[in-house]
């Protein structure tokens with residue numbers, strides 16, 4: 211019963227946050243179907259998955275809407291510093307998948323730091339901070355944007371891969387996947403993107419981030435068939451199970467560190483874990 215209530219509450223909270231934080235201005239809404247989500251199942255892990263987009267100072271031309279997709283370097287540094295001081299260790303999506311499917315160990319307080327859309331500002335501003343704090347990030351590559359103005363090049367992506375950052379897939383052209391009527395188009399967005407990234411970095415890519423966080427059963431099926439072992443939405447949550455590996459929740463970051471601490475505490479409480487003490491954020 212408690213689990214059902216939690217699931218309903220998480221769904222309602224997710225729906226509210228989804229409508230406010232995920233859809234870009236002017237985007238038509240897409241309803242999520244009832245497919246397995248985080249928090250269902252008997253075992254899993256509590257791992258905050260932080261979601262970053264552009265990492266740069268605000269400029270006067272940034273609208274309020276645009277700022278929802280930007281974290282300043284100062285905010286990112288303050289968050290990495292807080293995570294470090296509070297004993298968090300960064301892990302990859304592959305490590306999370308291995309943990310919940312086969313019990314591979316995770317550190318005591320795992321966190322995933324994910325960066326979407328291959329923004330050049332991530333390479334310039336986030337990567338030096340990740341190095342400074344000894345964290346690994348996961349970079350979700352929007353394939354057709356690579357090499358365009360304000361986006362990373364394949365050389366830069368290969369450099370991140372070579373130093374141990376995780377490279378994931380963020381589809382070919384960043385469309386709202388559930389809206390694609392054609393199965394061929396859907397497969398092209400997911401499978402061709404995976405193939406292209408693998409050709410550029412020389413090894414397999416197993417984590418996916420859905421553009422705008424949006425997916426449905428058909429999308430999940432294509433992701434699974436393509437060989438992805440994890441896929442991240444943008445619904446809020448920190449508890450991950452085997453059933454939820456292709457609909458992982460995360461926490462979108464743009465605001466203050468205080469807000470992050472608050473959000474993590476709330477999410478841990480919802481997941482049935484104390485917000486302080488030795489158990490915080492530990493694998494389960």
Ligand SMILES: [Zn+2]
Pocket residue numbers: 326327352380384421422
């Ligand atoms: Zn994106």
